[in-house]
Amino acid sequence: MKLLKILMLSLIGLISAALPAHAVIEIDITKGNVQPLPIALTSFVGSGDEMTSAGSVMEIGKQIARVVTADLERSGLFSAIDPRAFINSGNAATAPQFANWRAVGAQALVTGTAVLEEDGRVRVEFRLWDVLGGSQMTGLRYFTAPQNWRRIAHLISDAVYKRLTGEDGYFDTRIVYISESGPYLDRIKRLAIMDQDGYNHKFLTDGSYMVLNPRFSPTSQEITYLSFYNDIPRVYLFDIETGKSEMLGEFDGMTFAPRFSPDGKKVIMSKAERGNSDIFVLELSTRRLERLTKHSAIDTSPSFSPFGRYVTFNSDRGGSQQIYVMDSDGSDIKRISFGQGIYATPVWSPRGDLIAFTKQTGGKFYIGVMRPDGTGERILTESYFEEGPTWSPNGRVLMYYRKYPYDNQGGGGETQLWSIDLTGYNERQVITPLDGSDPAWSPLMD
Amino acid sequence: MLKNKFYAKFLIMIGAVLILSACSNSGDEAMTETPTPVEQTPEPVSTPEPMAAPVDMVSQESLNSSMGGSMSEGDMVYFAYDRYDVDASARSVLGAQANWMKANNVNVIVEGHCDERGTREYNIALGDRRANAVKNYLVAMGVSASRIRTVSYGKERPQGTDNAQNRRGYTRVN
Amino acid sequence: MAALLNKIPEKLSITERLAERFGPKEQKATSLDVQRQTMSIKAAFRLKIEGECWNPPSGALDAGKLIVVVNFNLSQDGRIIGQPRADDYARMSGPLKVAADSALRAVRMCAPYSDLKLPKDMYDQWKEIKLTFDPSDMLS
Secondary structure (H helix, E strand, C coil), X not given: CHHHHHHHHHHHHHCHHXXXXXXXXXXXXXXXCCCCEEEEECCCECCCCCEEECEEHHHHHHHHHHHHHHHHHHCCCEEECCHHHCCCCCCCCCCCCHHHHHHCCCCEEEEEEEEECCCCCEEEEEEEEECCCCEEEEEEEEEECHHHHHHHHHHHXXXXXXXXXXXXXXXXXXEEEEEEECCHHHCEEEEEXXXXXXXXXXXXXXXXXXXXXXXECCCCCEEEEEECHHHCCEEEEEECCCCCEEECCCCCCEEEEEEECCCCCEEEEEEEECCEEEEEEEECCCCEEEECCCCCCCEEEEEECCCCCEXXXXXCXXXXXXXXXXXXXXXXXXXXXXXXXXXXXXXECCCCCCEEEEEEECCEEEEEEXXXXXXXXXXXXXXXXXXXXXXXXCCCEEEEEEECCECCCCCECCEEEEEEECCCCCCEEECCCCEEEEEEECCCCC | CHHHHHHHHHCCEEEEEECCCCCCCXXXXXXXXXXXXXXXXXXXXXXXXXXXXCCCHHHHHHHHHHHCCCCCXXXXXXXXXXXXXXXXXXXXXXXHHHHHHHHCCCCEEEEEECCCCCCHHHHHHHHHHXXXXXXXXXXXXXXXXHHEEEEEEECCCCCCXXXXXXXXXXXXXX | CHHHHCCCCCCCCHHXXXXXXXXXXXXXXXXXHHHHHXXXXXXXXXXXXXXXXXXXXCCCCCHHXXXXXXXXXXXXXXXXXXXXXECCXXXXXXXXHHHHHHHHHHHHHHCCCHHHCCCHHXXXXXXXXXXXXXXXXXXX
């Protein structure tokens, strides 16, 4: 602007004498290259190598760095620099030589130590550095029993992720899912739980009865799911701490498709009576069941909005399966999906901006997202069969399961867990010991 | 042992404190982190013992052959994709089932099943529709509703890889 | 300007390109030249920072609305004097702060700016740079 003015002035005759002694060049930068941030992570090796109740403290320090590296890399937002490229330089943990880290291409650096305390606990510290700016971005210190080192690693991953992306992380979380095994005519389906990176895997049921559709409570301490215990499909509640489960109310007809309300006080579900499925809300304290929909069509797969004000669900009331949104008292039902094909399993994002869904059209299945008003539909992934998206607690990643077609030799039909970034990139298989389906992501633990 | 137990309880707490910035940088934000308790590791799970529901094979076979011909599947009816209406061929199978039930004093379970080309939750609902369509037909033919229980397995119990064969209602002796 | 021409560098500087185009006939830059020069300097900065250095954070809620202004001063040989500054950085948090971090990283990654061969005789025109990082066109 300033320069334009000067130009005008000069054109009417005040020639070159009008050159200002000082000006600011203003430039708009509107393009960039979105790519993983190069990050270097050093081993969390402290001064000693004492034995702890969970191995040597030096080995714990090395493992923590490995787990943090794997967490960050799996997010697709970071690329870890191979430690073999590191230039060895002085006390890396507290006073890094930034030029050496810049030389290997690092833009962020994580250093840390793990030290055995006199009381038997391990003290773990980390610092996140801005390599180019030469400054510390954040740093935290943790004390824990040595056997909890893996959890500390995930907490560090979350802290680094949050400082570098501005969003909460999702590494200190767990996945509950259905572990599948056996031939396709006699599939054994068990409730299983693991850390989001696949460690600490545990079966919660023994497979003698079928279970489906597990979902975490907001505290991550309970799981609501569909069990065919005694050959009677009903919604159950599983307490992770005690390992006990109980049926959620004894009602006429089958209950299924359960999901917690955001405050954890209710479970929303479908109940089928004489062949007709409608949506109900069960208040956990009173076990009172309140009807939300009453329609001869199938109403199922309900999911609350993050503040519990709305419910999205799946219904074929319009002639084919579509996604609907209603107020949480059952009023003001609106259809929101209008694209080609049929839509199912809507799940509200924890940050409220999107609803993820399963779509089926042209003989294929898709996972996609749309805004709660139905606009902005975006397909993220497609395959022969996939369904049941679940959100990472920060609303950034979706996990779902895929099933492969049967082949002519009696094989095929495997089920696997997969995840994909909301941007449609970074699709990866989530490794499980056996086949896996129906994943549900826990909230951040606290 | 005692000491270990004490540790397990005491040390399960995780504390996190902010490390003050080593070099001064005005841009650093003051971070606070509250102590983070770690939940107890879940105990190994004891699962309830499932009750086996043995099927009376003799009765089941007699139901299977209630149509008369040995090749027929008297206990099975099939549905079209995403449909639950009982068509003509299903009606003749169910008519025979109803007659058989009137002649035999047994209760039955009707299973509703779906093919795999749909979501789990919708198919649980659709299987329930199908099982109830079968039940309703049997009741209309004069069988007491109290003798028929329905259960939907959705798409979870296929009888093969052929989708058309999996969209079915199966009547079995309780 | 004539002195610069004698160096015959591998890549022509903006000044040199201008000189080639308009000829070294004028000893003193006119305002029109300044305008043209300024446009070229801007284009050179843009090309370098957009093409080589800015890695904007994506995926945040409303990532396209995170606009950040960064100021910095350059020495005559194209090095950053002191630290680049993002407006309101101290008051920023969350995704906006992360957007500012990415802008600051871009400015530092690209430094020094000696390869832009900025015209030394116009140092006063480019010693202070103000960049507005606006990802709205690329992220929505």
